[in-house]
Amino acid sequence: MLLAAAGCSSTDAAVTITVPSPPAEEAALCGALHRELPKSVAEQDRNDPEPASELTAGWGDAAIVLRCGVPRPDRMSAPQSQGVEANGVNWLVEEEPEGPRFTTTYRKTYVEVTMDKRYAHDITPLAELADAVKKTVPATLDVQ
Template sequence: MAYRFARWAACACSLSILTGCGGAIRVDPPVPDPASAAACEALVEGLPETLDGAERVESAPASPYVAVWGEGEIALRCGVPRPVNMAATDEVPVINDVAWFSAPSLPTLFTSVGRQAYVEVTISRSHTPETVLVDLAAPIKAALPQTG
């Protein structure tokens, strides 16, 4: 139980989302490996301006690997590490040809897997995860090739 809490706290601290009041939304940017950095930049540039009714907003610090919509209601980080709680035997749902890992202990955090880079998406409960993930599938497939 302490391990689960520690992992949740680490995720909550690393994201630091939902702290912006009227300005840029604070999201800790990831540091993708050099092989994924350009693909992550292309992904973020190709993301929609509106996602599940939320408009895209600025993040702080500014990063080519981060996108935020609404008042931090939806946040995307490209080039994050592999989820530590994902086992090789975990089955993950596939939505429009993009596989998404979600730990039951973190029901609003989704990570795309099986691509050149891991993409982490935090979705507030005021949005429908399936709608958001469907809308993100095309840009992810365009920017991040599948891995073996």
């Protein structure tokens, strides 16, 4: 979740987010994911949030923010949960006032992606992140 925007009116201003605290095994998966993430997503250039961490990444002016090693969302157990699949990666969908939040399912660690409202009905960013997720965060079961 975004906590605050740092800086003034610059489009290059980094945002500040909460860095997850996963167990060491999950943090290692997140480090591998961090190294595989693309330089741009949905035509937004990489602009990582503060504090700098291998557990977080961002694109654009907080348009797309990824956190790896987040806790399992409570809504994942809700019978009315909605999901989406993007290029072989399954995601829980949560509609939030500031924009959609997606969290991977069936992976050895949870990867969360938040997007601003302009991506409310667009899974293109998830599709562009899918290869890096599949390569570095193993599935917990075969969902294909």
